[in-house]
Structure formats: structure tokens, C-alpha cells
Amino acid sequence: MTLKTLDNSLEVLKYFNKENPTWGVRELAKEMNISHSIIYRILVTFESHGFLIQNPETKKYELGLRFLEYGQMVKDKLNLSDFVLPIMKNLAETIKESVFLTWLDGKDGVTVEIAEGSQTIKFSVSMGTRTPLHIGASCKVIMAYLPEDRKKEIMEHGMKRLTPETITEPEEMIADLEKIQQQGWCFSTGEYAHSVFGLGVPLFNSKKEVIASLTIAGPIYRKPTEEKLPEMVNILQYGAMNIQRYFDQYSFKLYHE
CATH class of the missing domain: 1.10.10.10 (Winged helix-like DNA-binding domain superfamily/Winged helix DNA-binding domain)
Incomplete structure (x- = not known):
């Protein structure tokens, strides 16, 4: 070959x-x-x-089905279900919304673990869902912490629009990413799907390179008010801190440069 x-x-x-x-x-x-x-x-x-x-x-x-086998092997290697999933489930019970762990893979974010909320109506995606880094809280909060040359590469590659709220202009994206990095979290509404909100925070490896994100998502009619948003951010960051300790302990590396 x-x-x-x-x-x-x-x-x-x-x-x-x-x-x-x-x-x-x-x-x-x-x-x-x-x-x-x-x-x-x-x-x-x-x-x-x-x-x-x-x-x-x-x-x-x-x-x-061969891909299901390999997917499970990767998941087992990360030991996500043993340690990370219980934290995510506890977070989902507290917030009453679904919680997602998104892993950096090239120019995309991939959903690698899910803890669903208790609400009857909820936002859900499938394991393995791949989303461009310029779309939604779970991916933009990763993109915000990438090196400048990689951000530029992603924007030059083209930013596809999924909804009217998806940011596709480079100048607007740069300003948005700067804001995300300054505040340490990303809140988005309607960027991935019309009726969905997302709140995401970054996760890093031992070299302080961004490798993943932890995100809360739900129907837009249940999005937090300005008064409630800081409380939700604090709860999410606390869960992320516990997951971060696990990542630091096992020295997770950024595999996809």
C-alpha cells in the first residue's frame, strides 16, 4: 500500500x-x-x-462495530468511567442538567463522557459526537486556550455556520475567545442548536495545555439568569477542579498537536 x-x-x-x-x-x-x-x-x-x-x-x-471496540479501548485507557463519571453524575444531580466531557481532537471537540440530568426534557448528544472548535461552549472554551497559531489555523480553515448564532467572522471570534480566556468560562446560547444553552470550563494536562472541557447544557428556556449564572459557574468549576486533580495525577498529555 x-x-x-x-x-x-x-x-x-x-x-x-x-x-x-x-x-x-x-x-x-x-x-x-x-x-x-x-x-x-x-x-x-x-x-x-x-x-x-x-x-x-x-x-x-x-x-x-470494530469502531465501538476501539472507542471502548480508548475510554478504558483514560479510566474516565471509574473516576470522572461519578463527579459528572453528582454535578448533573446538583444542576439538574446534562453534563458533558469533551476531548480535544485536532480541530474538533469529541464527546467522550455524558451524565444526563434528571429533567424530563433535556439536551443530549451521542458519545463520540464531533463538533468544530468554533461552535458552542464546550468547544470554544477549548479553542480559547489554544496557542495563537492554532486558533488562526482553525479560523483560516473555515468556520461553518450551524445556526444564526454561530460565530463565523474571525474578528468577532477573536474578541469572543479573548473574553472567554479572561473570565475562565464560556456561556453560549443557540450556537450548536437553536434551542440549547451551554456553559463550559477548560481542563488541562500537567503542562497546562488545554485538552478537554466540562460543560453543562440544557434547553434554552431553562438557561440561567444573570443572577443565577455566577452560582452555576462556581458549581461547574468545583466539579472541574476535582476532575483536574485526576488529570494532574495521571499526567494527561495533549496527543493531537
Whole structure:
């Protein structure tokens, strides 16, 4: 296998996401501007190893269970469920909203742990959900603490708009990130989804490099008032402090430079 073939193969996997979980050979080839015969060979190879499965009726491909296995291996390596999840559950019970741990991965934030709130109506995302760093409290609070060259790279890469509230102008984003870094937390409304608020704080490794965030999220009609927001920030920061002690103890590193 040449490096070009390997690069194309790995690029193919990136197209299987929440927005586009299934692909046919020709539509994926057109989307990637690669010969459909090459795409076919790549998909068949991934299928033979369990990374993809083909729907017998539609003939389209989707992610296979092999990724669930690898996802669990990564989660076990981080020991998140043993130590971090109880803290998150306690936080969710106190706030009565869902709590999310988001991990930095390249130009995205990935949801790696969830503790749902007790409310009947709640905001929820799936484990493994990937979101660009310029969108929402959980990701922007990570982006705010990245080195300046990486912030610039993310903005130059293009900031996709998910809702009318999503910030896509570089100057506005720079000002917003400066505010987040100064206050130590990020509060957003309607940036990821129209009817959702988020409140996030950063988490760091032993080198003081940002690696993750802890976030409270819920329906926008339950967003905290200006009077209640400081109290919610304090509660969230206390939970983050306990998780931070765990990260410091095990010297978590920033894997994705």
C-alpha cells in the first residue's frame, strides 16, 4: 500500500459522520473527487476487516462495530468511567442538567463522557459526537486556550455556520475567545442548536495545555439568569477542579498537536 492509498483510505473514514452516516460508492467518489473504482476497493477492504458494513438493501456503507471496540479501548485507557463519571453524575444531580466531557481532537471537540440530568426534557448528544472548535461552549472554551497559531489555523480553515448564532467572522471570534480566556468560562446560547444553552470550563494536562472541557447544557428556556449564572459557574468549576486533580495525577498529555 502506498502512502497516497493509505491517505485516501483514512480520508474516506472522515466522511462517515453524524451528518452523513452512510455512503454509496459513487456518491462518495463524487464527493471526494476520486475514481469510484478506488473508492470501491477502499470500502470493500474496510468491510472485510469489520470497519465498515454494507446495507444489503441500499448497498450503502456505514461504520462497523470494530469502531465501538476501539472507542471502548480508548475510554478504558483514560479510566474516565471509574473516576470522572461519578463527579459528572453528582454535578448533573446538583444542576439538574446534562453534563458533558469533551476531548480535544485536532480541530474538533469529541464527546467522550455524558451524565444526563434528571429533567424530563433535556439536551443530549451521542458519545463520540464531533463538533468544530468554533461552535458552542464546550468547544470554544477549548479553542480559547489554544496557542495563537492554532486558533488562526482553525479560523483560516473555515468556520461553518450551524445556526444564526454561530460565530463565523474571525474578528468577532477573536474578541469572543479573548473574553472567554479572561473570565475562565464560556456561556453560549443557540450556537450548536437553536434551542440549547451551554456553559463550559477548560481542563488541562500537567503542562497546562488545554485538552478537554466540562460543560453543562440544557434547553434554552431553562438557561440561567444573570443572577443565577455566577452560582452555576462556581458549581461547574468545583466539579472541574476535582476532575483536574485526576488529570494532574495521571499526567494527561495533549496527543493531537
